[in-house]
Amino acid sequence: MEATLSAGTARVGQSSTNTAPHPTSLELPGVFEGALRDFFDSRRELVSNIGGGYEKAVSTLEAFVLRGGKRVRPSFAWTGWLGAGGDPNGSGADAVIRACAALELVQACALVHDDIIDASTTRRGFPTVHVEFEDQHRGEEWSGDSAHFGEAVAILLGDLALAWADDMIRESGISPDAAARVSPVWSAMRTEVLGGQFLDISNEARGDETVEAAMRVNRYKTAAYTIERPLHLGAALFGADAELIDAYRTFGTDIGIAFQLRDDLLGVFGDPSVTGKPSGDDLIAGKRTVLFAMALARADAADPAAAELLRNGIGTQLTDNEVDTLRQVITDLGAVTDVETQIDTLVEAAANALDSSTATAESKARLTDMAIAATKRSY
Amino acid sequence: MEATLSAGTARVGQSSTNTAPHPTSLELPGVFEGALRDFFDSRRELVSNIGGGYEKAVSTLEAFVLRGGKRVRPSFAWTGWLGAGGDPNGSGADAVIRACAALELVQACALVHDDIIDASTTRRGFPTVHVEFEDQHRGEEWSGDSAHFGEAVAILLGDLALAWADDMIRESGISPDAAARVSPVWSAMRTEVLGGQFLDISNEARGDETVEAAMRVNRYKTAAYTIERPLHLGAALFGADAELIDAYRTFGTDIGIAFQLRDDLLGVFGDPSVTGKPSGDDLIAGKRTVLFAMALARADAADPAAAELLRNGIGTQLTDNEVDTLRQVITDLGAVTDVETQIDTLVEAAANALDSSTATAESKARLTDMAIAATKRSY
Structure with a gap:
C-alpha cells in the first residue's frame, strides 16, 4: 500500500x-x-x-x-x-x-x-x-x-x-569508482529485503506476536529497502561523505518505519474507498503488524478478554461488525495512540537528522515533502 | 544427472x-x-x-x-x-x-x-x-x-x-577491464538458462512433441549454461580473441548438447545402480527429451501402433515390464541409433573446433578428457 x-x-x-x-x-x-x-x-x-x-x-x-x-x-x-x-x-x-x-x-x-x-x-x-x-x-x-x-x-x-x-x-x-561505492549498498539492500520477507513469513508461521518481531520486519522489508538504502545508494553514486550518508540513513530508517506504521493504521482503520482494500483488510489477512502486536501486549498486561477477542479474530473472515468491534478494542487499549506517538517521534527525529545534514536546501525540501506524504494522517 | x-x-x-x-x-x-x-x-x-x-x-x-x-x-x-x-x-x-x-x-x-x-x-x-x-x-x-x-x-x-x-x-x-568483458557473457548466460527452464515447462504443458522444441531446451538449459558460457566466461576473464571465443563456444555448444543426449539415453536405458534413479525414470517422469521426440517422429511416420504405445506410456507409473517394452519400441524405431549418431557427430565437430583453436595444449587435453567423460557410452 x-x-x-x-x-x-x-x-x-x-x-x-x-x-x-x-x-x-x-x-x-x-x-x-x-x-x-x-x-x-x-x-x-x-x-x-x-x-x-x-x-x-x-x-x-x-x-x-x-x-x-x-x-x-x-x-x-x-x-x-x-x-x-x-x-x-x-x-x-x-x-x-x-x-x-x-x-x-x-x-x-x-x-x-x-x-x-x-x-x-x-x-x-x-x-x-x-x-x-x-x-x-x-x-x-x-x-x-x-x-x-x-x-x-x-x-x-x-x-x-x-x-x-x-x-x-x-x-x-x-563510473567504475561510483560502481565500487554502490556495490556494498546494492548488496546489503537485497540481502536485507530478502531477510525482511523471510522474517515476515517466519514470524507469521511461528506465531511470533512480539512488537520486536513485527518491528524487525518493518525495518528490513520496508524501511531499509524502500527509503534508507535507496537514499544511501544515491549518496554512494555521488560519493557523499560519511556524515551525509549517516544522516540519510537515519532519515530513511525513521521515515520508512513511520511510513509502515501509518500503513498499519490504514490497514485496520483505512476507508476502503481510499485504500482500495476491504475494510479491516490487515485483520482479515492476519497480518502481524506492530499496531496489532502493541494492542496484544497491552491486552495481555491488562485486559485478558480483549486479548482473547484479538487472538480469536485475527486471520478470520470477519464481518464488518466484527471489524468495527476489533477496531474499538485496539483503540480502547491505547494502541492507536501508541502508534501515532511513535510516528510523530520518528518523523521528528528524521527531520532533525535531515535538517542538520549537508544535503542541499532543495533536496531537504523535497525529502521533507516525501516524508510528510508518506506518514501523514489520511483516514 | x-x-x-x-x-x-x-x-x-x-x-x-x-x-x-x-x-x-x-x-x-x-x-x-x-x-x-x-x-x-x-x-x-x-x-x-x-x-x-x-x-x-x-x-x-x-x-x-x-x-x-x-x-x-x-x-x-x-x-x-x-x-x-x-x-x-x-x-x-x-x-x-x-x-x-x-x-x-x-x-x-x-x-x-x-x-x-x-x-x-x-x-x-x-x-x-x-x-x-x-x-x-x-x-x-x-x-x-x-x-x-x-x-x-x-x-x-x-x-x-x-x-x-x-x-x-x-x-x-x-580487473575493471575483465569485469567489462565478462558482463555481457554473465548477462547472456542467466537470460539463457532462465529461458531454457521456461521452454522446458512450457513445452511440457503445451505438449510440444517436436525434436526442435526438445533441442531448444538442450541448447539453452544445458549446453549454453553448463559448458558454452562458462568457457566463454573464462575466455572473457583472460581477454581472449574472438577466434578462440568462437572455438570455445562451438566446442561448448556441441559437447553440451551431446552430453544432454547421453543423459537422455541414460534416463531411459541407464542402470539404476549407476544412475541412482529408477529404471526408465525419464519415461515415468514424462520428460520430453530429444530421444523421445525422435522416436515419436519415426513412429508417427511409419508405425502408428508404436506411436500410441509411446504416447499412452509417457508420464505414467510404468511397471518394469512396461519400461522394458517402451525401451524396445524406442530402440526398434531406430531412435537410439539416431541419437548415438548425433552424439558422435557433435563430439567430432567439437574436437575439430578445439583442435584447430589457439587454446594451450594442456587445456585442449583437459577439455577433451572432460568432453569424453561427459558424452561416453556408460550403460
Whole structure:
C-alpha cells in the first residue's frame, strides 16, 4: 500500500554537452520508465534468439514493470544523489537515472515472488503474474496443474527481473569508482529485503506476536529497502561523505518505519474507498503488524478478554461488525495512540537528522515533502 | 544427472608474489568450495544483524551450496581461462577462482527453484530445500500450510543465491577491464538458462512433441549454461580473441548438447545402480527429451501402433515390464541409433573446433578428457 508515497518530479535537462538534449521538467516516474523501456529493448534480440515463446513471457514481465507503481525507490535514490550535490543537468545524470531505475527491477522480482508467497490474485488492478499464467494454462487447456504452471513461470520471471536488475545497474554507465561505492549498498539492500520477507513469513508461521518481531520486519522489508538504502545508494553514486550518508540513513530508517506504521493504521482503520482494500483488510489477512502486536501486549498486561477477542479474530473472515468491534478494542487499549506517538517521534527525529545534514536546501525540501506524504494522517 | 561430468584438477600454486602461497595441486572442487566458504563468511555479519532466524535459514543455503556437486561450471570457466593463457601461479589467479566459483551460486538458485518447479523431494541424497523447510514447519507444528511455507522460503533463498552470485563476481577482485568483458557473457548466460527452464515447462504443458522444441531446451538449459558460457566466461576473464571465443563456444555448444543426449539415453536405458534413479525414470517422469521426440517422429511416420504405445506410456507409473517394452519400441524405431549418431557427430565437430583453436595444449587435453567423460557410452 504505497498510495501516499509521492515520487516528486525530476528536472533532467538543459544538458551542456553535445549529446541529445535531456528532456526538461519531466515527471520522475516517466524518466525512470523511459530508462526501463530502453533496458527491455536492449534485451530483445537475446530473448528473441532463444525463441519458443520466451519473448512472449518476457513481454508479460515488461508490461508488469512498465505498467505502474510510483517509482518510489528510484525517486529516493535520485533525490539522495541530488541532495549530495549531483547535477541533474550534468553529463552523468543519465547514467544515474539508469542506475536508480534498476531498483524497479529488484522490486519487480520482490512483487512477483511475494505475490506467489502471499497467494495474491491481483495487483494494481491486474491479475498477478502467477495468476496470469495460470489463467493462460487453463484457457489453452494445457496439460498439468494450471496453478503450479503459473507459479513456475512466475518464479522464473522473478528470477529474470532480479538478474536484469544487476545487468541494468552494471550497464548504467556510472563510473567504475561510483560502481565500487554502490556495490556494498546494492548488496546489503537485497540481502536485507530478502531477510525482511523471510522474517515476515517466519514470524507469521511461528506465531511470533512480539512488537520486536513485527518491528524487525518493518525495518528490513520496508524501511531499509524502500527509503534508507535507496537514499544511501544515491549518496554512494555521488560519493557523499560519511556524515551525509549517516544522516540519510537515519532519515530513511525513521521515515520508512513511520511510513509502515501509518500503513498499519490504514490497514485496520483505512476507508476502503481510499485504500482500495476491504475494510479491516490487515485483520482479515492476519497480518502481524506492530499496531496489532502493541494492542496484544497491552491486552495481555491488562485486559485478558480483549486479548482473547484479538487472538480469536485475527486471520478470520470477519464481518464488518466484527471489524468495527476489533477496531474499538485496539483503540480502547491505547494502541492507536501508541502508534501515532511513535510516528510523530520518528518523523521528528528524521527531520532533525535531515535538517542538520549537508544535503542541499532543495533536496531537504523535497525529502521533507516525501516524508510528510508518506506518514501523514489520511483516514 | 551429471554423474559423468568430471571437473578435473587445478594447480593453483607456487605463487611468485608475496601474498600467502597458493594451495598446491588441490582438486578444483575443493578450491571453488574454499572460495564459496569465504564468500559466505563475508556475509555472516550482515545476515546476523538482520536477526530473527535469518541466519539459520541462510545456513541451510550455505550447507546446500557447500555440500556437493562436481563444480562443473566453474571448472569449465577456469579451464577456459587457462586455455586462453591464464597463469594459475600468477597473482590474478585467486580472483579468477572466485569469479568462476560465483557460477555455483547461480546454479544454487537454479537448483533450488527448479526443485520447486519439478516438485522434487530429494537432491544429492538430502531433502530438497523446500522440503526441508516444509518438514521443519510440520515438525514444529507452526501455523499455515507446511508445503506452502517450504516453497516460500525456498523461493527467497534461491533469490538470495542469485543476488549473491552477482555480489561474488563483482567482489571477486578481477580487473575493471575483465569485469567489462565478462558482463555481457554473465548477462547472456542467466537470460539463457532462465529461458531454457521456461521452454522446458512450457513445452511440457503445451505438449510440444517436436525434436526442435526438445533441442531448444538442450541448447539453452544445458549446453549454453553448463559448458558454452562458462568457457566463454573464462575466455572473457583472460581477454581472449574472438577466434578462440568462437572455438570455445562451438566446442561448448556441441559437447553440451551431446552430453544432454547421453543423459537422455541414460534416463531411459541407464542402470539404476549407476544412475541412482529408477529404471526408465525419464519415461515415468514424462520428460520430453530429444530421444523421445525422435522416436515419436519415426513412429508417427511409419508405425502408428508404436506411436500410441509411446504416447499412452509417457508420464505414467510404468511397471518394469512396461519400461522394458517402451525401451524396445524406442530402440526398434531406430531412435537410439539416431541419437548415438548425433552424439558422435557433435563430439567430432567439437574436437575439430578445439583442435584447430589457439587454446594451450594442456587445456585442449583437459577439455577433451572432460568432453569424453561427459558424452561416453556408460550403460
